[in-house]
Amino acid sequence: MDKQYLTVTALTKYIKYKFDNDAHLKNVLLKGEISNFKHHSRGHFYLTLKDDNAQISAIMFASNSKKVKFKPEDGMSVTVEGYLSVYERTGQYQIYITKMNETGLGNLYVAFEQLKKDLEKEGLFDQRHKKQIPSFPKNIAVLTSPTGAAVRDIIHTVNRRFPLTQITVYPTLVQGEYAKDNIVEQIKKVNANNRCDVIILGRGGGSIEDLWPFNEEIVAREIFSSNIPIISSVGHETDFTISDFVADLRAPTPTGGAEIAVPSKEELFKYLKTLNTQSDNALKRLLKNRKRSFKKVRDSIIFHDPMRITEAMSNKLDYLTQKLKILAPIARIEQAKKDLVSLDKQLGNTYQDILNQKTNQFKYILNTLKHVNPLNIMEKGYSLTKKEGKIIKSINDITQGDLVDVNLKDGAFKAEVKSLRKETEDE
């Protein structure tokens, strides 16, 4: 009997029929983490739902996806409702999601955030650790897959911008479980070889799982300890990895990494032109200044009227001669003699003046003395009374019975106080 061969279409239709008619698969409640999320321009969501051991393709048509209130992204944990069916064209079974809810961030996302926080706290991202990228690298180490698009993008970009540099490709695993160790190993190798002055480490775009080696702690620490500056260029513009933060520079894509690594030929041509113009101008300015200085000298009055020089000199000579005469010693001696005579005369005058003045002063004092002499007063009959040698000026100086000495102009006698009479001011 002839064997009956099914067509692929028939088999696929049968499988699809089985899926569509299974009661359990008609209404499925599923939880998982989003990966490979794509938002199609017509509004459909294409994604993979996964957990630690398995994954399933998923699609959510625009009619349903427009009701989703949050923005799904890779690493997000979700619960979905939907049905299972087969997409005949690719022979793929997938879940057709009708409802989707967010339940939290996925484990990878949490791990990423945690490591980022820890390393940042430790200072691995600090600006002060960033090494300077050389302006004109001589040899660029490219750490990526030698077969991917990234390496071609980098080579083409460097070719276009600055082909004077060289590139050394270090074939590196950039996804999968061995990638992290391989990246670390290759960074060490570039440093040990020391042929290159900058490293571009990167790969093209992919899912969060694909990019995960660049979020590994050992990779981050190796990037940090590299002596050669590293430009991290992982995935697309929107992808950020731990490597990007710890690297000396982050480029959005491998092409961007190459653009940062080397200067642009076109800009250098422009710069050279600017330098040429600057030189031209500087030299012109210099010549103009020298010409001006020369002209100033040439136009100087001396060149036009040389007699001026002798005239000026002659004037100066006259002046100096005059000065010399004044300063001559004979003249000074004559002058000194004259001064001496004059001083002698002055001295004589002054002596006579002082003598006259002193005589007058003496006469005056003598006269004054005459007036104040107490003897002159006693001549008129006044007496001077003393007690124990002290002159009595007040009634309060004596008491009854005191012995006092009374002095007259021509002698003295002792007396006893018989009585006292005080004159008060009221009387």
Add this chain to the structure above:
Amino acid sequence: MSKEKSFEEALEELETLVKELENGDIELNDAVEKYNKGMELSKHCHTLLKDAEEVIVKMMEDNQLKDFDE
């Protein structure tokens, strides 16, 4: 001038010369000499960039430097 001068060295020297020229405090003879040297350096840089062939790409595999085929 040595033609072996790298682009970076030549450019750096050119920048220094321009700075010295712009400073103005320089003998005229010296200035003209520096100017000529600067023009030569500029031409050298220009030629290096213009005539550069495709970038030389090598591959480091098993500690051996090999040609890299895209």
